[in-house]
Each structure stands twice: as C-alpha cells, then as structure tokens.
Amino acid sequence: MLPRTFYERPTLDVAPELIGKVLTIIHDDGTHLKGRIVEVEAYIGPDDRASHTYGGKQTVRNQSMFKQGGTAYVYIIYGLHHCMNVVTRGIGKPEGVLLRAVEPLEGIETMSMRRYGKPIEDLTRRERLNLTNGPGKFGQAFGISRDGMDGHDFCSSTLFLEDGERGTVLRSKRIGIPNSGEAKDYLWRFYEADNPYVSKHPKETE
DNA sequence: TAAAGGATCCACT
DNA sequence: GTGGATCCTTTAA
Secondary structure, X not given: OOOHHHHOOOHHHHHHHHOOOEEEEEOOOOOEEEEEEEEEEEEEHHHOOOOOOHHHOOOOOOHHHHOOOOEEXXXXXXXXXXXXXXXXXXXXXXXXXXXXXXXXXXXHHHHHXXXXXXXXXXXXXXXXXXXXXXXXXXXXXXXXXXXXXXXXXXXXXXXXXXXXXXXOEEEEOOOOOOOOOXXXXXXXXXXXXXXXXXXXXXXXXX
8 A cells, every 4th residue: 555655745746646546445345345546636725716725715615735745635525526635745735636537447336326327337448438538427336425535545445546557647637627817727637648547638748 | 604716527519 | 528417515695
C-alpha cells in the first residue's frame, strides 16, 4: 500500500502519479472493489477559484480537506452524485485530487448491480464503459457515500492505493469549470492516453 | 428562512 | 452535441 509520504507532497506532483494506481475499497459486507485510476483533477484550495476551499474557506462539508494527506474527501454534487477526492499535503493545507474515472478490476458484478440493477452479462457495450467513466458514476459503482467514507484514511485496511501499470499520461484543462475566472485555464486534469474509461479525450493536450 | 447555483449524468436528437 | 433533471450546501437577509 502506498505510504502517507506519497500523499503529503505538492498536489501537482501527486496528481499525475495517481494515474495507473490501483484503488481498493472493502465494504462492511465484505465486498472487495478494485479499480485502476485513469483520470484525475487537482484542486489547490487557497489559490483555486474552482475549489471548494478557495481562499482557505472552511465549512462543515469540506472539513476533510483540511486533514492530513491521504484522507478521503467525499462530497455530493448536484444533490445526488457522490465524488471522491484524495487529500494531499499536510494538516491545514486544503488541497486534493478528484478521482474522475477508473477502470474496473474486481467486483465488477457488484458495480453492475449498483449502477444498472442487472448483472454484467446483460449490459450493453456502452453500459459497461459507463460503469465508472465519470466522477459520479465511479462513486455510485463503488458505493461511495459521505457516511463512512468522508474523512476515511487511504492508509487503512479497507481503503488504500497500490502501484499498478501506467500508460502515457496526458494533461488538459479541467472539466465543468465555469468559462470565466483565471482558474479555467489551468492544465490540472491528468488522464491516461487511449483508455476507454476516460470520460473525455479533449483536443488540447500536452 | 429563502434563494441560488453546482468539480454531473442521462436521454434524446 | 444539447438540454433538462434534481436536491444539497452555502450565503445573505
């Protein structure tokens, strides 16, 4: 399992290195879920208009962002989708990386039932790719919720990351950022080239 | 207490 | 490629 020192570094160093890492979540009912991370975005609180912690703003919802590196920050977007972040740097530094998409490795049956209520063999090709190719979809497939997951430690026996194979890492502008303000142009999205589980393959890449 | 908006997803064209 | 759904969190009065 990746040590805490992996997370307690500059966010823009951690984010691209998360590509290819294998995430494991073990739920209370014993189900093992594994996925290979293929898409992330960095959010650097104090200087980032698009972050929930812009200017160091601290609320009931985002308090996990202020904890030590390797903490999970889970929030609900648009009232219904759960998104998971990995907190970086140290206590009092509200920075993190949003996990946007993974490639399913283990527990695919469970993911299929959670997402579509039917077994994997009944899914269309499109539905299989739609299991985890977006922040909210990944959250639903992995059974992520604020109860129990928010504030959880990535250095624990039921939630952790391990090394995995990594392909070519590309970078782009982030997705869903309003088309105004200086934060929109930052190339803080990282994803694996040619991976079908990446939510979007934009034109502007480096 | 009320109002506005959002780090998205899905169905439809 | 486009637009609507949907409800929680924040902020201001």
